[in-house]
Amino acid sequence: MTGQGPLNLDTSRPHPARTYDWFLGGKDNYPVDEELGRKMIALEPRSPVLARVNRAFMHRATLWLAEQGVRQFLDIGTGIPTEPNLHQVAQRVAPDARVVYCDNDPIVLAHAAALLRGTPEGVTEYVQADVRDPATIVAQAKEVLDFRQPVALSLIALLHFVPDEDGAYELVEQLMSELPSGSHLVVSHASGDFTPEKSRAATETYKAGGITLALRSRDEVSRFFDGLELVEPGVSQVTDWHPELGEPVPGQDDDVIPGYAAVGRKA
Template sequence: MEFVMNGRPPVEIDTSRPHPARMYDWYLGGKDNYPVDEAMGRQMLALDPRVPVMARVNRAFMHRTTRWLAENGVRQFLDIGTGIPTEPNLHQIAQRVAADAVVVYSDNDPIVLAHAAALLRGTPEGRTEYLQADVRSPDAVIEGARKVLDFGRPVALSLIALLHFVSDEDGAHDLVQGLLSELPSGSYLVVSHATADFTPEESKAATEKLKAAGVNLALRSRDEFARFFDGLDLVEPGVEVPHKWHPELGEPVPGQDDGVIPGYGAVGRKP
């Protein structure tokens, strides 16, 4: 399918197979998805009916971490793997706390590009920009981000629900360390990630179904997740299931306490 936007060349969107960003949108009740995404989403629901709750818990984790960072003086954010805009977006959370916050969104998905204008409605005092780039090309991400962000000041690097789509063979840990190496002392890393630690059988079945549909999922253990924060100072409470990371900073998601939400979240500061 071709998606035409003013001032841009046509964007090709593959609607023949499910896409993680569109499935995530469907879980959140959005409308920017296609029948193939809903069909796979329903298969995931059959394996674990908490999947929509997981999506909302993950979104709420992003809101709370962004609020915490802004309240603790961070004014620059680099969000990679942005996904389809669902309000409130990261820049809206940050700029509610600090109107002068600067946010760069980065994604390689054509459907996110098609909705990029929705990501750019920030405060007059602040700034928001969208960068079409792939996390697997970190040099391109950094080059684009440098045009907006001051890399002489702390930056919060946000990788929300992204790294479980990057395998070890693709060098997930090296990618993160490479991105962090470009950021100054006082910067932060924010990561949320799915795991099979709590639901091994359901997770195995989901991984196999997604792989058959062309979506690869790298579910990591707690220790494997914690490796992303090697060399960083973890913000309390450290590595935690996402809904237990500073719950006082946001409203609880209905259903989040019905068993363990199979994922991890953490925030680390670069010394």
């Protein structure tokens, strides 16, 4: 499923996954990604903190879901591996958990072997596909996951790179329509609600790098959960979603974190 052959890397333009990797102190990025990252830090010095806060939310949400009995996870927009990965968090609670990762950046494929190191009892697999092609994702994920049983769909720091013109809401609705009752949607999403001037500047900076940034309001983020039962505390600031399940990220208390996070359950 991971595929073989030479990587078709475009290193002339920045990629969100590689810029995110640079924020996290990774080495799997290129000068063009670092350049965008440095521009973002000039606008928002805490950009690396924001990246770590998103990772920390993923850890807490995955832990919570695993503790609730969820044993299948579909993580789209996986990004470059940074430990602990989602499967490591889930399989620490449930060694038999099954995880499918999905990303559209070929450099993530190069790290698929690291992504696939799970427990002997569990399963981890990787799909090379874009969130804008949900049919391909579902078809390949079904080779690993049992869609008759609940699945947690994880979209961490992804949807703000999918504008309305690309059908962001329809894509999420289509993916969730394939999942049975008891499945969950996990989302973290950057927003311009808190720092409007910085947000406008960030949108223009990303646009100059060829990346569309859709910073949605709280109400717009809430729309992704239409028809789902929101887990308490609902759509909240990223750091406010069950902080007791993890450790605070150094620097997160300096000021407001400009993003939202939520988990919703399909009845």
